[in-house]
Amino acid sequence: MEQERWKHWREVNGSTFNVFEQNNHRFYIRNAIVPDVVQGRGAVFGFDLLPSDPNLVDVDLRLSDFIGYTVLQRYLDEIRDEYDYIICDCPPNFNPVTKNSLWASDAYVVPTIPDFLSTYGIGLLQRSINKLFAPTYNTVAFTGPVLGGIILTRIKTNTRLHATYCERVRFDYPGKVFKHMISDSIAVAAAADDRMPISAMHSPSQRQAELQGQFRDIAGEFISRIQHLRMFGRSIRVV
Numbered sequence: 001m002e003q004e005r006w007k008h009w010r011e012v013n014g015s016t017f018n019v020f021e022q023n024n025h026r027f028y029i030r031n032a033i034v035p036d037v038v039q040g041r042g043a044v045f046g047f048d049l050l051p052s053d054p055n056l057v058d059v060d061l062r063l064s065d066f067i068g069y070t071v072l073q074r075y076l077d078e079i080r081d082e083y084d085y086i087i088c089d090c091p092p093n094f095n096p097v098t099k100n101s102l103w104a105s106d107a108y109v110v111p112t113i114p115d116f117l118s119t120y121g122i123g124l125l126q127r128s129i130n131k132l133f134a135p136t137y138n139t140v141a142f143t144g145p146v147l148g149g150i151i152l153t154r155i156k157t158n159t160r161l162h163a164t165y166c167e168r169v170r171f172d173y174p175g176k177v178f179k180h181m182i183s184d185s186i187a188v189a190a191a192a193d194d195r196m197p198i199s200a201m202h203s204p205s206q207r208q209a210e211l212q213g214q215f216r217d218i219a220g221e222f223i224s225r226i227q228h229l230r231m232f233g234r235s236i237r238v239v
Contacts, residue, residue, distance in 0.1 A: 001037055001049065002195050009034060010051050017053035019075050020097065029075045044200040048083070056097055069096075069132075073104035085226065092121070094128050102129060107148035107229055109222070114152050114165035122150065122173070147173075149225050151218060153182040178225075180217035187211055 001009075010017070014032035021027070029050070037049040076086055088101040102108060110125060112118045126147065133144030150173055156162050170177045182188075187208050191198035199215040201208055 001034065001051065006051055010053055015051045015053035016097075017055045017059060020056070020059040020071055020100070027075075029078060033079075038197065038200045044197065052089075059097060069099050069103040072097075072100040076104050094125070099132060102132065102145055105145045107226065108145045109148045109151060111151045111153045112169070113154045114162045114169065116165070119165055119169050119172075122169070146229065147176055148229065149222070150177045151182065152177065154184040155181050156184050178218060178221050180214065180221050182214050182218065183211065185211055 009015075010032075014027060014029075018027045018032065019029065032050055034049045034051060036046060038044045038047050072088075080086060088105060090098045090101050108129070110122055112122060129144060150169060152166055152169065155166070166181070185207060187205075188198055188211065191201060191208075194201075197215075198204075198208060199212050199219075201212070204212055
């Protein structure tokens with residue numbers, strides 16, 4: 001989404017900031033969703049977007065005073081039947097907005113670089129989530145989102161360190177690590193600079209085409225894993 005269009009959209013229609021804004025005005029989340037955001041620019045259809053907002057930093061400060069973890073959930077409940085998947089893209093921290101996203105989700109997926117600090121954070125995240133939902137155990141039907149999978153990303157194929165940590169993560173989390181992986185490449189950052197997902201780029205270079213294939217494989221495996229969870233009675237939203 002082009003920057004100028006994004007700025008205009010959030011000023012006129014709203015953004016994620018308005019979900020958490022505390023005022024007396026009713027916010028209509030459908031009005032803030034950009035429909036088919038990649039339409040006309042790539043071979044990706046039906047991808048709607050609720051734009052983010054830099055003012056979410058201020059929201060984190062206000063939410064520290066605690067207004068509850070179900071703010072986002074209430075808004076997503078209004079539209080959940082209109083989508084196959086609702087994905088909440090969160091920063092790598094455990095702030096109040098991330099906690100709201102977890103409360104609104106049935107599963108969470110963890111992307112990680114195969115190195116010590118990144119993979120060490122997986123266990124920390126799991127313990128934090130368990131602690132967040134501990135008061136709900138044996139009291140309500142929903143006891144927190146399940147781990148939907150771990151995606152190994154930004155992999156340097158010529159680095160033994162990454163190969164070692166890929167093996168270690170698969171050993172530590174059997175059955176939870178995606179079979180497919182994403183290689184490290186500046187092409188991903190370049191696509192973001194063009195406001196275009198690399199998977200939606202027309203006439204890609206050879207390297208971009210390879211990355212597109214990796215992202216398609218990840219998407220296919222993601223769908224398979226979520227469908228597997230749905231077999232056990234979960235209607236899935238993912239963080």
